[in-house]
Amino acid sequence: MATLNDIAVAAAINILSAFAFFVAFAILRIQPVNDRVYFPKWYLKGLRCSPLRTGALSKFVNLDFRSYLKFLNWMHAALQMPEPELIDHAGLDSVVYLRIYLTGLKIFVPITFLAFAITVPVNWTNHMLKHSNLTYSNIDKLSISNIPLGSRRFWTHLVMAYVFTFWTCYVLKREYEIIASMRLHFLASEQRRPDQFTVLVRNVPPDPDESVGQLVEHFFMVNHPDHYLTYQVVFNANTLSKLMDEKKKLQNWLDYYQLKYSRNKSTRPLKKKGTFGLWGKKVDAIELYTLKIEEISRQILLEREKIMSSNNYIMPAAFVSFKMRWGAAVCAQTQQTRNPTVWLTEWAPEPRDIYWTNLAIPYVSLSIRRLIIAVAFFFLTFFFMIPIALVQSLANIEGIEKALPFLKPIIEMKGIKSLIQGFLPGIALKIFLVFLPSILMLMSKFEGFISTSALERRSATRYYFFQFINVFLGSIITGTAFQQLDNFIHQSANEIPKTIGVSIPMKATFFITYIMVDGWAGVAAEILRLKPLIMYHLKNFFLVKTQKDREEAMDPGTLGFNTGEPQIQLYFLLGLVYALVSPILLPFILVFFALAYVVYRHQIINVYNQEYESAAAFWPDVHARIVTALIVSQLLLMGLLSTKEAAQSTPLLITLPVLTIWFHLFCKGRYEPAFRRYPLQEAMMKDTLERAREPNLNLKGFLQSAYIHPVFKAEDESVSDSPLEESERTPDLVPTKRSKRSDSFSSSAHLISHGE
Amino acid sequence: MATLNDIAVAAAINILSAFAFFVAFAILRIQPVNDRVYFPKWYLKGLRCSPLRTGALSKFVNLDFRSYLKFLNWMHAALQMPEPELIDHAGLDSVVYLRIYLTGLKIFVPITFLAFAITVPVNWTNHMLKHSNLTYSNIDKLSISNIPLGSRRFWTHLVMAYVFTFWTCYVLKREYEIIASMRLHFLASEQRRPDQFTVLVRNVPPDPDESVGQLVEHFFMVNHPDHYLTYQVVFNANTLSKLMDEKKKLQNWLDYYQLKYSRNKSTRPLKKKGTFGLWGKKVDAIELYTLKIEEISRQILLEREKIMSSNNYIMPAAFVSFKMRWGAAVCAQTQQTRNPTVWLTEWAPEPRDIYWTNLAIPYVSLSIRRLIIAVAFFFLTFFFMIPIALVQSLANIEGIEKALPFLKPIIEMKGIKSLIQGFLPGIALKIFLVFLPSILMLMSKFEGFISTSALERRSATRYYFFQFINVFLGSIITGTAFQQLDNFIHQSANEIPKTIGVSIPMKATFFITYIMVDGWAGVAAEILRLKPLIMYHLKNFFLVKTQKDREEAMDPGTLGFNTGEPQIQLYFLLGLVYALVSPILLPFILVFFALAYVVYRHQIINVYNQEYESAAAFWPDVHARIVTALIVSQLLLMGLLSTKEAAQSTPLLITLPVLTIWFHLFCKGRYEPAFRRYPLQEAMMKDTLERAREPNLNLKGFLQSAYIHPVFKAEDESVSDSPLEESERTPDLVPTKRSKRSDSFSSSAHLISHGE
DSSP: OOOHHHHHHHHHHHHHHHHHHHHHHHHHHTSGGGHHHHOHHHHHTTSOSSOOOSSOSOSSSOOOTHHHHTTTHHHHHHHHSOHHHHHHHHHHHHHHHHHHHHHHHHHHHHHHHHIIIIIHHHHHTOOHHHHSSSOOOHHHHTSGGGSOTTOTTHHHHHHHHHHHHHHHHHHHHHHHHHHHHHHHHHHHHSOOOHHHHEEEEEOOOOOSSSOHHHHHHHHHHHHSTTTEEEEEEEEOOHHHHHHHHHHHHHHHHHHHHHHHHHHOTTSOOEEEOSGGGSSSOEEEHHHHHHHHHHHHHHHHHHHHHHHHHOGGGEEEEEEEEESSHHHHHHHHHSOOSSSTTSSEEEEOOOGGGBOGGGTTOOHHHHHHHHHHHHHHHHHHHHHTHHHHHHHHHHTSHHHHHHHOGGGHHHHTSHHHHHHHHHHHHHHHHHHHHHHHHHHHHHHHHHHTOOBHHHHHHHHHHHHHHHHIIIIIIHHHSOSOHHHHHHHHHHSBTTHHHHHHHHHTGGGHHHHHHHIIIIIIIHHHHHHHTHHHHHHHHHHHHHTOOSHHHHHHHTOOOOOOHHHHHHHHHHHHHHHHHHHHHOGGGHHHHHHHHHHHHHHHHHHHHHTOOOOOOOSSTTHHHHHHHHHHHHHHHHHHHHHHHHHTTOGGGHHHHHHHHHHHHHHHHHHHHHHTHHHHOOOHHHHHHHHHHHHHHOTTOOHHHHHTTTSOOHHHHHHHHHHHOOOOHHHHHOGGGHHHHHHHOOOTTGGGGGGOOOOO | OOOHHHHHHHHHHHHHHHHHHHHHHHHHHTSGGGHHHHOHHHHHTTSOSSOOOSSOSOSSSOOOTHHHHTTTHHHHHHHHSOHHHHHHHHHHHHHHHHHHHHHHHHHHHHHHHHIIIIIHHHHHTOOHHHHSSSOOOHHHHHSGGGSOTTOTTHHHHHHHHHHHHHHHHHHHHHHHHHHHHHHHHHHHHSOOOHHHHEEEEEOOOOOSSSOHHHHHHHHHHHHSTTTEEEEEEEEOOHHHHHHHHHHHHHHHHHHHHHHHHHHOTTSOOEEEOSGGGSSSOEEEHHHHHHHHHHHHHHHHHHHHHHHHHOGGGEEEEEEEEESSHHHHHHHHHSOOSSSTTSSEEEEOOOGGGBOGGGTTOOHHHHHHHHHHHHHHHHHHHHHTHHHHHHHHHHTSHHHHHHHOGGGHHHHTSHHHHHHHHHHHHHHHHHHHHHHHHHHHHHHHHHHTOOBHHHHHHHHHHHHHHHHIIIIIIHHHSOSOHHHHHHHHHHSBTTHHHHHHHHHTGGGHHHHHHHIIIIIIIHHHHHHHTHHHHHHHHHHHHHTOOSHHHHHHHTOOOOOOHHHHHHHHHHHHHHHHHHHHHOGGGHHHHHHHHHHHHHHHHHHHHHTOOOOOOOSSTTHHHHHHHHHHHHHHHHHHHHHHHHHTTOGGGHHHHHHHHHHHHHHHHHHHHHHTHHHHOOOHHHHHHHHHHHHHHOTTOOHHHHHTTTSOOHHHHHHHHHHHTSOOHHHHHOGGGHHHHHHHOOOSOGGGTTTOOSOO
């Protein structure tokens, strides 16, 4: 058991390291040379093209010493931007994501206060531990362990359990309410967007006489006669996509050599013809690449023609647009035909949110995939230790010596041997954990979700479950998940909460350390962006040939809902579980939430690139997980108290989860529809308003090419080669531009992007 | 342990008693005096007004002896009517209900065949029981108990488990498919019905400026401008309803005395004025009742005016009708406003299916009611023995002697004492079990379902759960449900299937007896209709005063989905559980399904009154429960085999429930929407067809008064006093009548019903 002293030391170390990160960040961020690492968002938005030079002398190093003095005012700046502006700047998703941290603060600040005002003194003024022969520390004196068996003082904890539950539910309900209305307001006040008018139709049944396009047109003309406007079929453009990538690469090389030549007109750049330019005859590089590009352009044109002319490339899915939002809302919410597995309609995700490869999976395949992934995820969660243990047993010293006998003398050296012994077993696990989010993402992709936002939501759910089993339970009851599973199967339903509940107070110090390392230091490291920083400078030094390359070396990253949210949820879980057991944990969680709020607010403003906008569609998941944490905390308290001979409290404690589940169902019914459906009244209001304002709007023109496969966009990009960033990122600007522009690829006029 | 002999004797007794019921039925049904007991359906349909006299001599007793010889040909007759005609005659609900029995036959005939061809020989040719010291019978030699521990023969059972599961799933899938298409065909080929065009709107938010009616009109005019047609508000007519009932009673007495007077013109009938006509001055009965009716009519008129004029009687709910089925389909499937708890729309149930009192429950109240009922049902299921045991302990001999000492000498007589001792403890339980369906129905009503069909579906679910816990599990592991619950909480997850699984083979003979008594004899008793028979003749003798009274004494009863379906499901459960363990049970279940099919087909054709038509909306429930039974059987087999040292089979057995759950989810996604939503294509097809056929249809006239509270209908009925049953029962005839009519209550133009 750690003493208060140990904790203080650990805290000091972590605070210092966090502080060090902040100082490093404060210094690095004001160097012009790092500008693209710490402010990529502004570059992406097109609001900044080169580092701001506020009186700095050098292009690379900031020599203005006054700016070093105000090294923490990024915090202030991060908190300055008001919420509406932030929504405008970074989207509703980011703002609501920040509200998760705020929710944490709202829940835990009063709980911490109450716990320290009431529970801690009640715990402290006992002598249970003193009289026992156990070793104990002052920290344990603050926890529930210090109360004697069957004491009447447990009534305090019982009452507090009710108070905490009601407070948490109250905050959750208010947040749900606010966020639902934020979402609806956001959707309502938005400018015209193609996805408001468009529905994605999947599983169009095959027809011997008509093509998919004709079929779609006829079907919707008949069944939505007053509202149907136009459609877009979905092409299978994987080959084209590959060709485009190659062309882009070649184009980039061409640019590089042209740049080189323009700087030094005396010698035309030469290049060897063989693989990677390592051997073969030297030829004129510019000519070579011009030729190559021409050739690949021909191929692209061929492939494009093939896609356009052959029906084999058309997938049985289409984007159907309506004359009014009302029509789209109706179509997305209703069933179209007798057979509910064909003509599946749903809201079209934002164009940039679509995950194109999954658009054409038939219904039966989808449900088989779901089964496979469910089974696979079960094995991943409970049996992931088996392959790792296997690797570990193979990758020990004897194994290496056997496989590669010539290494034996080196390995047998004392220092190296101990290094390998300490290092090898861990590395397999570390690698697995690093790749886990990607594995989960792959699973979601295989499962067939059609938008990036849905993929991330599902991955987050799975990641949370994995963490719950392997981090939370795994730390409390040591042993692999599989051993736990085996234990739980062999234990009775009322033993399980007891087993876990009893171990909880003992693990408080472990989790405090965990919060400091993973939470505090982790968040502080996030702001330093060490990996992107190093990668950017490496790329800049070795690879960057053109301005475009530099753009691409920037790597702003995204919010990463699929990894970030489950991490926060773990803190909610720890906070709620320990609020009654060892309140000493709470301040550490509070610091985490506050720190993370500031840091992520800064990152969202200055760094992260917004990949999509789902208008906070993830909130029901967040809400459900906090409620789950609440229920887990109640069950564990029940288990703990039943071992404390406070059995008379059981009936009172059982009502808590029942009420909480009911609360969840109530909230689900009351608020979830706002995140899943689109009310007709809202649609009608916007429609009416729009018709009054712009009676002559050419909606068909606006919608015609909104949903085109990104490769067709990329094509335009490389050809037109003009800086159109803004138009892509703010689709609401597109229509006005479009009316003025008539360009070569008029079929995909909307898809121009930000190549330069 | 019962021997084969015992079973044979029991079977003989039950077969004989069933046979006796059939003979009695065959004799009673052809007596003209019983015609209204055994053929009420034909009277209700208006196809029969007096007993058919096929050469019979007497009005009361059938003296045609030839008809006694063909005493079993009702069975043949019952099977004769083809399915489409039966749908026409008794509705789709009844036909699909019969298909549950057919499904049972389809599942169990091949399973029985396979079990007797393969599993039984495998079980029989062992000597496990011979070598053990257990007492055993030949029946046990047929069961899995006869196979030695760890024998390789368990592979047979494993393979058969897969075969049975796949066969059951195959049959279930096909049935779901057929019934879904029957439902859609039924809905499509139906004649025009008001519910096709109408949506029920609940939780209309209060508005200070507008009445509910205006509000509804405005809301739908704005948000469904192209399709909205008309609306009907819902009145709170409970007081009126009571007054109407009273008036009906008085009117009936008046009729009686007038009839009496018309038969015997010499003396005007007299009646005492006091309570129940027992004391007071004798007055002229006809005058008395005429006066009373006049008074109550005045009251009714007053109440009716009050309802019409005051807004307090208008409930925040309305029936909104659309110009097209398409519009109604859209409105029912979409969300109307931001707040998902107001303006809730759903398909209007059939007018006769509506449960009026629940129409105005607000959302929050609904969700609280749901919580209360969930908790109450939990206690009902697991703790129902507590109050009964309490009653039993009070109602013992000592208790009675204490409470009523003067009875002591009588009670102490030997015969009476033993009678009371044998009788009293059971009676409380019996009374409870008789009232259980009504209690469950009350729970569903409290929960706030708005249609009778939904009430019955929910009650059936609860009844099934209750039977599963208290009959199935209760018989296998003796003890009250509460004791079981307690056991299960203290047992580990893998112990529970073992505990149950091990006891299963031992209970085979018990369940065989149960099937014969409850199933065979029960079904045979159903056809005799002993209670309605006696009640009818009693009423006829003592109470029937007028022709209308006789109509009302008829009591055809209904199919009783809420009690009947859970009973069938119990047989599915037993069949699936015992198919692998003791196949000897299967033939008994087959006989039950076959017998019940014939009997209920006869009853549906000749007896039961169809209360509502939900177009087989209950099938998803039926399907889900059979799947549940399948999963239970798989888990119990797993438990049983794991005690048989056949643990190597566990992984293979675990995949079975996983696959079955997946199958269920697949079917749910594939077929359930057909039972919950109404595809737009279908709606559009019917609309187009109708517009082409009847371009000048006055739809508003047709819909205007379709959804009127039944008291307003009853009013018309009792005033006009003409047998209007047919027009009531076939609402599709209404429009032609209505267009001719100019109504009396013009102030309530929307509320007029079809009285004339």
